[in-house]
Amino acid sequence: MIETMLDYFISIPAVTLAMAQGGDFIGGANEGEKPRLCRLRRKAMNVLFCSCERQWNMFGRRNEDVNAYVCGNLRGQLFLTVMQAKITQVQTQKNKGIITDAYLESGTYVKSFYTVMYAPSCVQIGVLKDSRAPENARIHHKINWHHCAPKILREEWKKPIND
Numbered sequence: 001m002i003e004t005m006l007d008y009f010i011s012i013p014a015v016t017l018a019m020a021q022g023g024d025f026i027g028g029a030n031e032g033e034k035p036r037l038c039r040l041r042r043k044a045m046n047v048l049f050c051s052c053e054r055q056w057n058m059f060g061r062r063n064e065d066v067n068a069y070v071c072g073n074l075r076g077q078l079f080l081t082v083m084q085a086k087i088t089q090v091q092t093q094k095n096k097g098i099i100t101d102a103y104l105e106s107g108t109y110v111k112s113f114y115t116v117m118y119a120p121s122c123v124q125i126g127v128l129k130d131s132r133a134p135e136n137a138r139i140h141h142k143i144n145w146h147h148c149a150p151k152i153l154r155e156e157w158k159k160p161i162n163d
Contacts, residue, residue, distance in 0.1 A: 001085055009049040014078040015056040016069075018044035019085040039083035042149045044069050047087050059118055062111040066141060070119045073149040112141040122147035 009017040024041065045065045050056075056077055059067035069079035115123045126142035 005082060005085060006049060008082070014080045015054045015072060016044045016079055017049040018081040019047045019087045020081050020083045021046060021087055021089065024081065024083065025086070041081040041083065042069070042073055042079060042145065043081050044079040045081070046089065060114040062114045063141065066115050067118050070115055070123060070143060070148060074119060074122070076150055109139040112139055115141045119148070
């Protein structure tokens with residue numbers, strides 16, 4: 001799987017390619033999407049393929065992976081998550097050390113608001129709910145993808161130029 005993903009990453013112009021996370025499948029694997037042969041999403045978090053020749057920037061002290069793909073998408077960079085490979089990680093803010101302590105101290109509001117500060121045109125604060133455990137609802141970023149990532153239309157939809 002790693003070799004296949006790496007081969008795919010090398011063959012495309014994306015600045016990074018990530019594996020899906022459990023939250024990407026909330027509502028079902030095809031939620032809000034038409035079934036396709038190759039399922040991709042315009043984000044990249046946690047487990048990434050990167051190249052020194054395809055540079056991109058991390059922004060902020062919190063939520064920097066989200067800040068990077070939001071700001072990168074706004075600038076026309078391609079950040080992708082492939083939905084055919086999934087990582088399983090420990091529950092948010094349960095893993096001791098690293099930056100978890102800072103997130104626990106200031107809460108997910110501060111973490112999420114960093115992305116709002118970087119991209120107020122397409123990110124807002126929302127509530128992330130788990131229908132199986134409503135008591136675990138938490139503040140989280142909410143990205144409006146219609147305002148975040150450019151859409152490139154097929155040539156067939158191009159408007160004719162009037163001379």
